[in-house]
Amino acid sequence: MSQTDIFDRLKNYIASDVLEGNDVGLDASTALLDLGVLNSLEITKLVNFIEATFGVSIPLEAVLAENFKDLAAITDLIVTLERTIPGGS
Amino acid sequence: MISYAARTPMALAVQGPDDQLTYRELDRLANRIARALEARGVRKNHRVAIWLEKSTFTVATMQAVLRLGAAYIPIDPLSPTARVHGLLTDYAVSALVTTAGRVTAVLTGSLASVPSLVTGGPGDACDWPALRECSDADLPDPGSGAEDLAYILSTSGSMGRPKGVCLSHRNALSFTGWAAAELAVTSEDRLANHAPLHFDLSVFDLYAAFQAGATVLLIPETWSFAPLKLNDFLIRQRPTIWYSVPSALLLMIQDGGLLDLAEPSLRAVLFAGEPFPVAPLRALRTSWPEARFLNLYGPTETNVCTFHEVKEMAAGDTTPIPIGRACSGDRVWARTESGGLAQEGEEGELMVAGPTVMLGYWGDAPQGDEPYSTGDIVRVMDDDNFQFMGRRDHMVKVRGHRVELGEIEAVLQAHPAASETVVLVSGSGLGARLNAFVVCNLEERPSLLQIKQHCATRLPRYMIVDRVWYLSALPRTGNGKVDRTALALRLNETTDQET
Numbered sequence: 001m002s003q004t005d006i007f008d009r010l011k012n013y014i015a016s017d018v019l020e021g022n023d024v025g026l027d028a029s030t031a032l033l034d035l036g037v038l039n040s041l042e043i044t045k046l047v048n049f050i051e052a053t054f055g056v057s058i059p060l061e062a063v064l065a066e067n068f069k070d071l072a073a074i075t076d077l078i079v080t081l082e083r084t085i086p087g088g089s
Numbered sequence: 090m091i092s093y094a095a096r097t098p099m100a101l102a103v104q105g106p107d108d109q110l111t112y113r114e115l116d117r118l119a120n121r122i123a124r125a126l127e128a129r130g131v132r133k134n135h136r137v138a139i140w141l142e143k144s145t146f147t148v149a150t151m152q153a154v155l156r157l158g159a160a161y162i163p164i165d166p167l168s169p170t171a172r173v174h175g176l177l178t179d180y181a182v183s184a185l186v187t188t189a190g191r192v193t194a195v196l197t198g199s200l201a202s203v204p205s206l207v208t209g210g211p212g213d214a215c216d217w218p219a220l221r222e223c224s225d226a227d228l229p230d231p232g233s234g235a236e237d238l239a240y241i242l243s244t245s246g247s248m249g250r251p252k253g254v255c256l257s258h259r260n261a262l263s264f265t266g267w268a269a270a271e272l273a274v275t276s277e278d279r280l281a282n283h284a285p286l287h288f289d290l291s292v293f294d295l296y297a298a299f300q301a302g303a304t305v306l307l308i309p310e311t312w313s314f315a316p317l318k319l320n321d322f323l324i325r326q327r328p329t330i331w332y333s334v335p336s337a338l339l340l341m342i343q344d345g346g347l348l349d350l351a352e353p354s355l356r357a358v359l360f361a362g363e364p365f366p367v368a369p370l371r372a373l374r375t376s377w378p379e380a381r382f383l384n385l386y387g388p389t390e391t392n393v394c395t396f397h398e399v400k401e402m403a404a405g406d407t408t409p410i411p412i413g414r415a416c417s418g419d420r421v422w423a424r425t426e427s428g429g430l431a432q433e434g435e436e437g438e439l440m441v442a443g444p445t446v447m448l449g450y451w452g453d454a455p456q457g458d459e460p461y462s463t464g465d466i467v468r469v470m471d472d473d474n475f476q477f478m479g480r481r482d483h484m485v486k487v488r489g490h491r492v493e494l495g496e497i498e499a500v501l502q503a504h505p506a507a508s509e510t511v512v513l514v515s516g517s518g519l520g521a522r523l524n525a526f527v528v529c530n531l532e533e534r535p536s537l538l539q540i541k542q543h544c545a546t547r548l549p550r551y552m553i554v555d556r557v558w559y560l561s562a563l564p565r566t567g568n569g570k571v572d573r574t575a576l577a578l579r580l581n582e583t584t585d586q587e588t
Contacts, residue, residue: 020556024536033167035541036553040314041488041519044344047315063311063318065142065167 001082006054007075013049014071018042028072033065043068050074056081090152091116091227093276093302100276102299104326105145105307112302115149117225122153122206124223125216126184129204133158133231135183136241140164140173140191143286143307146208148295150186151240151286158231159183160238162253163287166310170194171546172251176243177203180253180451189215235259241451242289244389245552247483247495253451254389263444264392265296267417271396272330272357272381276302279354281328283308283319283337288489289389290361293332313337314488316345323347327354332385334489335365336519342369343519348376361385361393362489364409364477366518371402386412386477389491390461391441394419395475414473419443423467423475431469436478439463485514487521490551497523497554500547504540506531509563511571512554515580522555526576529559 007028015023018037032038038046046068047058056078067077093100094116102115110118131137137154139161141147154161162180164173173195177185185196186206196203207216233239239258246252274280280298282305284290298305306326312318319341322328331338338360341347358373358380365384374382382399397413415421422430423437431437442460449455464482467475483494494512501510509528516522525540535543537557544553564572 019537022536022538025538025542030538031545034169034550035538035545036550036555037538037541039550040311041340043311044315044317044340063315064309065311068311 001054003075003079006078007071009053010050010071010074010078013046013053014038017045017049026071028075029070031070033069038068046074050078054078054082090299093299097276097302100302101304103145103148103305103307105143105148106309107144107146110145110149115145115152118146118149119152119156120225120228121220121223122150122186123156123228125206125220126153126159126186127157128223129184129206131157131159131183133233134237135159136162136180136238138162138164138173138177138180138182138185138187139286140166140168140185140187140195141208142166143282143309145307147286148305148307150206151295155233155239156228156231158233158237160240160255162241162243163285164243165285165287165549168549169546172549174198174200176251176253179250180241233258235262236448238448242287242389244491245484245493245496247493250496255448255451256392257448260392260445260447261292261296262300263419264387264417265293265300268293268359268385268393269297269300271383271416272297274298274301274303274330278303278330279326279328280305280330281308281322281326281332282306283313283331283333285310285313289392290332290334290489292392293359297330314340316340316343316347320345320347320350323350323353323355329354330357330359331355332359332361334362335360335370336363336488338373339366339369339519342373348372350376353377353380355380357381357383359383359385361387363486363518367402367407367409370399370410371404374399374402384410384413387417387441387445388461388463388465390447391419391443391463392445393417394421394441394443394445397474409476411470411474411476412467413475415443417443417445419445421475423469424462433469433471436466436468438481439465439467439475485521487514487523487551488519490549492523492552497525497544497548497552500544501525501527501540501554503547504535504543506535509571511563511573511576513573513577513580523552524580525554525557526560526563527557528561528563534559 093112098113099111102112103110151161184204189207192205236257241253243251274297280294282294384397385393386395387393395413396416397411420442424440425431425437440460446461466478485492497512498510506529507527508530511526513524540557541553564575566572
């Protein structure tokens with residue numbers, strides 16, 4: 001999956017599941033943690049969504065604020081994890 | 090803690106995401122940090138703010154501040170800068186310990202001259218070289234008295250500003266001493282630290298461990314409500330004592346398979362901050378028959394002042410568990426509306442007097458020997474037990490965090506689009522949500538994200554609203570006051586339809 005596809009699916013998820021379907025003002029650098037868009041509970045749901053959607057497993061060590069601070073960081077995290085899957089593209 | 094550094098220097102004192110420290114290492118690091126702070130002008134009776142994620146360094150810094158006879162102020166690591174700026178100004182801190190980026194962001198304007206001690210990840214600018222040059226030898230005893238300020242915890246205030254709860258050495262030790270004795274904490278124990286360090290639950294984990302020469306295991310903030318991570322932590326780290334808000338345990342039961350955990354290492358499970366729903370508690374109690382279960386109760390102003398040990402839980406019994414009877418050397422009673430003493434079966438406001446009652450709010454008159462009125466309505470049960478019934482004001486609990494709805498309303502009111510606002514909580518436990526009802530001045534209504542952005546500049550994350558409902562006018566009662574009950578009913582109907 002391309003980086004843009006990953007980003008778009010993440011953005012759709014956040015807009016529809018957390019922001020009542022309204023993505024006005026939501027972009028790659030929106031501070032999701034600082035704005036309380038992602039709280040600890042929402043991160044858990046998001047991790048489940050990512051693991052189910054992108055087929056990657058997010059290790060404990062990767063659940064860090066810097067990896068979830070905005071859509072760009074989460075996208076990067078997924079791209080990095082996809083690369084580390086044996087046989088992945 | 091210092092005595093264990095001499096008696097059991099190699100025993101593990103604290104394990105964190107960054108490192109682990111034995112009692113000797115923690116002692117030495119605390120001495121170095123204390124000297125570095127002293128060099129920055131920190132003296133006895135000063136206040137030092139610590140704005141850091143949980144780590145062994147953070148814990149050592151708390152110890153270091155106390156060693157100078159000063160008081161520490163733990164700040165929520167993800168607090169917005171504007172809020173932190175306000176807190177540092179109000180508390181007139183002598184120094185700030187934080188990361189380089191946060192120093193640049195917050196030590197501006199009137200705070201530009203506040204000294205900082207900077208720590209950070211690899212490659213970040215930090216004061217480690219300076220720290221290494223500081224001596225790690227013992228410092229002279231600062232001669233702190235039991236009544237001296239040890240730390241300040243910031244809680245939500247109804248007037249739109251946080252309140253600083255000032256707690257003394259005696260306040261903390263009266264509670265941790267009681268708890269360590271009740272649980273017979275020994276040097277073999279491993280205490281899980283789930284609560285953030287700016288939250289009063291963490292006082293138990295750290296100080297009960299240090300009083301007994303035990304180990305405290307820090308759980309990173311980002312794992313706080315990640316059930317799989319928390320269950321994994323239980324399996325790998327094998328803590329013997331757990332203390333958290335019930336929400337965390339509920340989540341571990343619902344989404345983490347906590348009930349299936351074979352051979353739990355825990356011998357005691359403590360919870361506080363909100364009611365634990367009976368059914369999941371019974372399930373957990375049944376799964377772990379060997380462990381003790383204690384419901385602890387107390388606002389930040391008194392720390393834990395009552396407790397109830399959960400023993401037999403009859404199947405089908407849905408009675409909420411009581412908050413129990415007095416502990417920590419405190420005296421508690423229920424005061425009726427007419428000011429009398431509530432008798433068995435009657436309700437009243439819970440009052441607390443004794444060694445855990447705070448020194449007072451920062452900037453306000455000292456509490457002195459006055460009992461503290463909790464604002465919590467309780468029913469007097471048999472055997473001096475109390476049952477929590479509700480609040481007498483607009484303070485609510487959201488996943489263990491205390492929230493004054495008025496503080497959020499004051500912030501929302503400052504938004505140019507809002508002419509009137511009311512904030513209410515829907516749901517409870519894990520499902521608790523902050524709902525803002527807003528009467529909008531503008532043609533274009535701000536999106537939820539824009540409202541969150543507005544909140545985030547002034548409020549801690551747990552007080553940012555989850556939903557916004559726009560109304561053309563707020564419902565009013567006959568005498569013109571906002572009809573909060575009508576709004577609550579409307580909210581219940583909507584959320585019922587969704588579930």
